Amino acid sequence: MTVDWQAARREFPALENWTFLNTATFGQLPRRAVEAVNRHFQHRDELACWDFLDWFDDADRIRGAAARLINCRAEDIAFVTGAAPALGMLVAGMHWSPGDRVVTLRDEFPNNLYYPALLGESGVEVVETPWEQFYDALTPNTRLAIMSTVNYTSGFRPPLREVSAFLRQRDIPLYLDGTQSVGALCFDAVEIQPAMMALHGYKWLLSPNGAGFMYVHPDFRKRLAPAVIGWRSHKNWRQVDNLHHGAPEFVEAAEKYEGGMLAFPLLYAMGASLDLMLELGPANIQSRVMELAAKTRDLLRGLGGKLLYDEKPYYDSTVIAARFEGVDASRLARELKARRVQVSARHGNLRVSVHFYNSEDDLARLEENLRALL
Numbered sequence: 001m002t003v004d005w006q007a008a009r010r011e012f013p014a015l016e017n018w019t020f021l022n023t024a025t026f027g028q029l030p031r032r033a034v035e036a037v038n039r040h041f042q043h044r045d046e047l048a049c050w051d052f053l054d055w056f057d058d059a060d061r062i063r064g065a066a067a068r069l070i071n072c073r074a075e076d077i078a079f080v081t082g083a084a085p086a087l088g089m090l091v092a093g094m095h096w097s098p099g100d101r102v103v104t105l106r107d108e109f110p111n112n113l114y115y116p117a118l119l120g121e122s123g124v125e126v127v128e129t130p131w132e133q134f135y136d137a138l139t140p141n142t143r144l145a146i147m148s149t150v151n152y153t154s155g156f157r158p159p160l161r162e163v164s165a166f167l168r169q170r171d172i173p174l175y176l177d178g179t180q181s182v183g184a185l186c187f188d189a190v191e192i193q194p195a196m197m198a199l200h201g202y203k204w205l206l207s208p209n210g211a212g213f214m215y216v217h218p219d220f221r222k223r224l225a226p227a228v229i230g231w232r233s234h235k236n237w238r239q240v241d242n243l244h245h246g247a248p249e250f251v252e253a254a255e256k257y258e259g260g261m262l263a264f265p266l267l268y269a270m271g272a273s274l275d276l277m278l279e280l281g282p283a284n285i286q287s288r289v290m291e292l293a294a295k296t297r298d299l300l301r302g303l304g305g306k307l308l309y310d311e312k313p314y315y316d317s318t319v320i321a322a323r324f325e326g327v328d329a330s331r332l333a334r335e336l337k338a339r340r341v342q343v344s345a346r347h348g349n350l351r352v353s354v355h356f357y358n359s360e361d362d363l364a365r366l367e368e369n370l371r372a373l374l
Contacts, residue, residue, distance in 0.1 A: 003284050009357045011276065019365045021296075022342040024152060024180060024319045024353035027206040030276055033269035037208075040268045053238060055264050062271035063255075066213045068278060070182065070197070072189035075253035076215050079262055083177045084111045086198030086214040087146070089257060090175055091115050092227035094143065098123025103137045104146040106130050107153055107347070112146045112177060131158065131314070135166065142172050149187065149197075150180040153346040154308050155319035157181070160192045168193065173220060179203055179212075183273075184289045184318050184355055186282050195220040204318075204355065206273040211266035216254040226250060230260030285356045289318045292354040292363070296320050299367045300352070303374055308349075321349035324374060332373060339369045 009015060011030035020028065064074040080086045102116045106128045116126045129137040138145070145167055150157050160176070167174045173195035178187060182197075183204035189197065198214035201207030216224065231237060233256065234248035250256040277285060297307055297320055305322035309315040323329070329345035336343055343366070344351045352366070 001281055001284060003280055003288070005288060005356060005359070008276075008280060009359065012357050015357060017340065019341040019362050019369075021352045021354060021358060021362060021366060022344050023184070023203055023355040024351060025203070025344050027183070027201075027203045027355065028357065029208065029269070030206060030273060032276060033207065033272040036268040036272040037265045040265055053240065056238070056262075058271070059262055059264070059267055062267055062274065063213075065271060065274040065278060069274060069282060070187045070189045070215060071191070072215055075255070076189065076218065078214050078216060078254035078257040079267060080198060080212045080214050080257075081210045081263065082200040082212050083179050083198045083214075084115075084200075086196065086212070087111055087115055087175060087177070089227040090144075090196055090224065091119070093224045096122055096124050096143070099125070099141055100143045101125045101127060101139055101141045102144045102146065103127045103129060103134070103142055105134065105148075105151075105156075105158075107151065108146070109148055109152045109177060109179075112148065112175075116144075116146060131156065134163075138167075138170065138172065142170075144173050144175060146175045146177075148177040148180055149182070150185070150317045150319055152180050152319070153349060153351070154321045155315050155317040155351075156308075157185075157314050157317040159314065160194075164192050164194055180319060181317065183277060184285060186286050189215050189217075193217060196224075201270050201273070205270065206276075206355075207270035208266050210263055211270040213270075214254070214257070216257065218252075221252065221254060221256075226257050226259070228257065228259035230258075232258060232260055280356065288356045289354055289358075290316070292358055292360075293318045293320055295360065295363055296352050296354055296366075299363055299370075300350075303367070303370055305350070318354050320352045320354075321346070322352070323349055327374065332370075335373050336366075336369055341366055341369050 012028045014028045063077045066077050067074045104112050127137045164174050176194045176197040178197050178199035182199045196216050200212040202209045234244040235251045300322040305324055307322050329350045333343050333345040
């Protein structure tokens with residue numbers, strides 16, 4: 001399939017005024033996502049919301065689109081408002097004992113550090129380890145492993161299939177935060193089989209804040225109790241004329257973790273972005289963004305940047321981190337923004353992040369402005 005990437009780029013009006021290379025901070029909304037939200041609000045006014053149960057049919061269609069994107073079944077998907085609430089549900093839904101261990105990677109996104117750290121108050125040991133010592137940090141008491149599919153600061157991309165297989169052999173659940181990759185890089189839930197993978201869609205999934213989803217493995221759903229209970233927790237919640245009173249009976253699908261009403265305007269927007277990505281093809285998107293990432297690394301090297309990609313394995317992602325000797329990365333990012341070139345700085349790295357809507361012209365403008373500032 002040949003993709004017209006320039007036509008795809010025209011879906012994003014913000015790119016008319018900016019050289020935007022900062023999707024690891026915020027993705028841009030396509031026009032169709034905004035239109036989907038507007039249609040929903042117009043529809044509410046037309047029918048005064050009497051058909052609100054039909055909105056859940058639309059949600060199931062969006063659930064199916066998310067499932068196709070990551071190669072799983074629709075019943076494996078639950079909607080969440082972000083990765084942090086998903087991890088919170090996971091931690092709250094497990095039973096912890098003093099001496100249990102949680103292992104995560106050093107320099108992880110704060111979501112993956114803060115909540116586990118609070119478990120220490122209950123006697124749970126939390127270990128933040130460099131990747132090189134990850135396997136050594138796993139003990140018979142390890143109850144959970146946490147990591148991002150791509151690190152937000154460095155672009156580190158762990159070998160997920162290898163990690164997950166190793167953990168499954170030891171019955172250690174794996175939680176993945178897919179916020180920094182899903183939508184740009186292919187994720188195969190059947191191949192990787194984490195216990196849970198959650199993402200906030202406002203970055204690479206090109207959705208509004210507050211729109212996201214999580215995959216929960218069927219076997220893990222048997223072990224993980226819902227931590228959010230609401231009117232949709234009972235299996236017959238659609239019978240709104242006579243809602244069940246009493247303890248809920250949960251369905252087996254991941255939907256049981258949703259609890260109550262959904263943020264439909266945000267879901268309609270995310271659904272439009274999912275449809276766009278499925279039209280373009282996840283494999284085509286990955287090929288394009290990795291091509292742009294390689295060109296970005298080349299231009300940063302050419303300007304004297306030192307790349308983690310050149311020093312260690314597993315940095316082949318769309319988040320490119322570079323250091324320039326004697327240059328303050330935060331100042332450099334601010335000066336580029338003043339020239340309408342958006343990148344970011346994270347922990348001393350200049351971070352450039354490319355998506356399918358970027359172009360070689362964007363990279364040429366980045367190179368021109370960086371050269372002038374350096």
